[in-house]
Amino acid sequence: MRVREIMSEQPVSVDEDEPVRTAAETMVDEHIGCVVVTRQGGARPYKVGILTKSDVLELECEHRTDAEERSTLGLVLDRLRSSNPSLLDEVTVGEVMSSPLVTVSPKTSVEEVIQRMQAEGVRHVVVTEKLQAVGIVTPTDVMEHHPEAIELARRLGGRGPDWGDQ
Template identity: 30%
Template structure:
């Protein structure tokens, strides 16, 4: 069983600048079959935006997706972990802060992403969440 975040994280997550339009981020999520994108500036983590953020903070507020930037709707008060952290530490962070995703950073540079799905596949492979996380996309 894996012990460190580096062993189960998704390396090289999708990143965009905070000036990227919401519509472009939504298209990236669709193309890559992902639910979050990390906002960076010169590889330094600045925020995280999820598919839910796009719906609740942009679409539901009637914002123009072509002129609204992801920086306007992202979460910028981030909790992160290190690739060297123990998986149990990352789980505790997610519990404490009620998070579904954690950017993985070394220093201030993003190197990966850890999701509940990653944890389910590793720690509870017979769970429904694990099955969903490991399944092919249903486009």
């Protein structure tokens, strides 16, 4: 099975100079866990990183004063708005994104993408073709289309990024 068969298509992207608020609200509105981060340069923007829910949560955690359990991105946004409303507008996506970007081809096998996730310690891999982001692959995508992925991940050398113990 190839990545093109399981990837989520048409990844959403944001510019690295956008405020975190813009990107986080986009993720909430689109019901997605990440956005591809781009930088303007030349004829078209190029990919420089990825912003995930985890990156936004880490930003929120850096500014928390209590041990309250963190939950969904929407709730985090609500807390940030009320406790430090300017933080979301002051911090740019480029300051908190994960970089470098981990990419694979649509022709990459599912086994190979599992290995890349494990080797790089990431949960989101951007699928590129002709220098364009054409999709995103996550452990959820892999498990939905490749139910034996948990066992495959273990056989390849570990649990993998949030593969679970199911």
